[in-house]
Structure formats: C-alpha cells, structure tokens
Amino acid sequence: MDTRTIEIKNVHETDGDLYVLETDNDIPFSIQRIFYIQNVPANKKRGGHASKTSDFVYICLRGKVKVCIDNGIRQQFFLLEKANHALYLPKETWMEFYEFSEDALLLTLASEKYEENDYFNNYEEFVREKQ
Amino acid sequence: MDTRTIEIKNVHETDGDLYVLETDNDIPFSIQRIFYIQNVPANKKRGGHASKTSDFVYICLRGKVKVCIDNGIRQQFFLLEKANHALYLPKETWMEFYEFSEDALLLTLASEKYEENDYFNNYEEFVREKQ
Numbered sequence: 685m686d687t688r689t690i691e692i693k694n695v696h697e698t699d700g701d702l703y704v705l706e707t708d709n710d711i712p713f714s715i716q717r718i719f720y721i722q723n724v725p726a727n728k729k730r731g732g733h734a735s736k737t738s739d740f741v742y743i744c745l746r747g748k749v750k751v752c753i754d755n756g757i758r759q760q761f762f763l764l765e766k767a768n769h770a771l772y773l774p775k776e777t778w779m780e781f782y783e784f785s786e787d788a789l790l791l792t793l794a795s796e797k798y799e800e801n802d803y804f805n806n807y808e809e810f811v812r813e814k815q
Numbered sequence: 816m817d818t819r820t821i822e823i824k825n826v827h828e829t830d831g832d833l834y835v836l837e838t839d840n841d842i843p844f845s846i847q848r849i850f851y852i853q854n855v856p857a858n859k860k861r862g863g864h865a866s867k868t869s870d871f872v873y874i875c876l877r878g879k880v881k882v883c884i885d886n887g888i889r890q891q892f893f894l895l896e897k898a899n900h901a902l903y904l905p906k907e908t909w910m911e912f913y914e915f916s917e918d919a920l921l922l923t924l925a926s927e928k929y930e931e932n933d934y935f936n937n938y939e940e941f942v943r944e945k946q
Contacts, residue, residue, distance in 0.1 A: 698856070699860070699861060700853065700854050700855035701852065702851075702852050703850060704848065705848070706928050707846070707847050708928075714846070714847065715845070715847075715924075716837065716838050716846075717835065717836065718835075718846070718924065719834060719835040719836070721834075722898070723831050725829070728829070728830040730831065745922075767851070767853070789877065793846075797837050797840075
C-alpha cells in the first residue's frame with residue numbers, strides 16, 4: 685500500500701470536538717507503539733530514517749509541520765496542519781520532518797515495536813536496497 | 816488489573832521532546848482505537864459511562880482535565896495535566912471527565928473497537944451489575 689492521507693472521522697458538538705481512528709477501518713494495522721513529539725525548534729529536523737518493518741500513521745494534533753517522504757524512487761512533500769488529517773506511510777519509506785511550528789504536536793502510530801536494528805539510517809544504503 | 820497511573824518514557828533533546836508508549840511494555844493491551852478530544856467548554860463533561868469490554872489509557876497531551884473514576888464500590892479522582900503521565904482504566908469502570916482547561920487535548924487509547932451496545936450509560940444499572 686502506498687503513502688496516502690487519511691481523513692479522520694470527527695464530531696463537533698457543544699461539548700467539544702472528537703476525532704476517532706480505528707484499526708482496520710481507518711488504519712491498516714494494529715497499533716503496537718505510539719509516540720509524540722513537541723517543542724521541536726524551527727531549525728531542527730526529526731526522522732531522517734526509514735523503518736524496515738513498521739508502517740506509520742502521523743497526525744499533527746496542533747500547530748504544523750512539513751514532511752518529505754521518499755520511497756527510493758520519488759519524493760513527496762506534505763504539510764500536516766489539521767487534527768482531522770493523518771498521513772499513512774508504509775514500511776521502507778524514508779521520512780524527514782522539518783519546519784515544525786513552535787506549538788506543533790506530532791502524534792505517531794506505529795505497527796511495530798521499536799528495534800534499533802530495524803532502521804535504515806544511511807540514505808544511500810536505503811536507496812541501494814530499494815533499487 | 817486496577818486503575819493506575821503510568822509514567823511515560825520521555826527523552827528531552829535539543830531537537831525536541833519525545834514521549835513513547837509500547838503495548839505490553841507500557842500498555843497492557845494492543846490498541847484497536849484511538850480518539851482525542853479538544854475544545855471542551857469548562858462547564859461541560861465528557862464520558863459519563865463505562866465500557867463492558869474495553870480497557871483505556873488516557874493522556875492529557877496539553878492543558879489539564881479532571882476525571883472521576885468509579886468501579887461501583889469506590890470513587891477515585893485524578894488530575895491529568897502532564898504529557899508524561901497516563902491513566903490506565905480497566906473495563907467496567909465508570910468515568911467522567913470535567914473541568915477541561917481551554918487548551919486541553921485529551922488522547923485516549925482503547926483496547927477494543929467501538930460498539931454502541933458495549934456501554935453502560937445508566938449509573939444505577941452499572942452499580943447494580945457490579946455488585
């Protein structure tokens with residue numbers, strides 16, 4: 685499955701705004717790990733690697749951030765800035781997040797637990813592997 | 816397993832603050848559903864029910880909110896206000912969130928998908944069932 689955006693179901697009532705994602709229906713995996721990042725300085729980047737086994741879903745819950753996605757053949761650029769938009773990334777996709785706004789809060793859902801050896805950290809090696 | 820707080824692993828570096836939770840290690844279930852709530856007016860409440868089958872983990876990623884937990888025998892009160900604290904709730908626990916701060920962003924991780932019939936919505940019926 686390719687990189688794609690996911691529209692998150694949301695309900696706006698007088699008692700607040702609710703956003704819901706379910707595995708299988710909205711996310712094509714069962715979530716084994718979540719992590720969130722905040723207070724990233726505007727001149728810093730996050731990511732800069734590719735997982736060999738894990739799919740990811742990214743949601744910028746607050747603020748905004750840009751991301752460059754690379755499958756070894758072509759690059760795509762996305763701006764994440766809405767609590768009702770998620771970005772799905774299959775395994776073996778290089779990603780780099782940049783230009784975080786000061787208030788950005790980026791939530792990540794992962795299909796696998798963390799393994800240090802699971803990551804390509806060298807871009808040339810990653811491209812070689814993919815071709 | 817009883818209601819309890821979970822300390823979320825966090826890493827603070829010059830490129831931002833990272834918080835991580837994994838199933839089994841930090842959360843005693845595989846996540847089937849996530850939802851998040853924001854813009855809840857200070858005089859409104861959320862929850863006011865109990866799931867028959869789902870465990871939950873709550874994290875207030877931003878701002879603060881209070882919650883009253885009730886297992887049919889005794890009540891507990893918690894203030895959620897830190898991105899590195901989670902509250903674990905087993906199934907069959909009544910919960911009500913209140914006094915949301917204006918900027919509150921409450922993230923919920925659930926062990927089950929949503930089923931309308933899965934919820935006790937009547938407190939007296941819930942207490943009767945638990946005793």
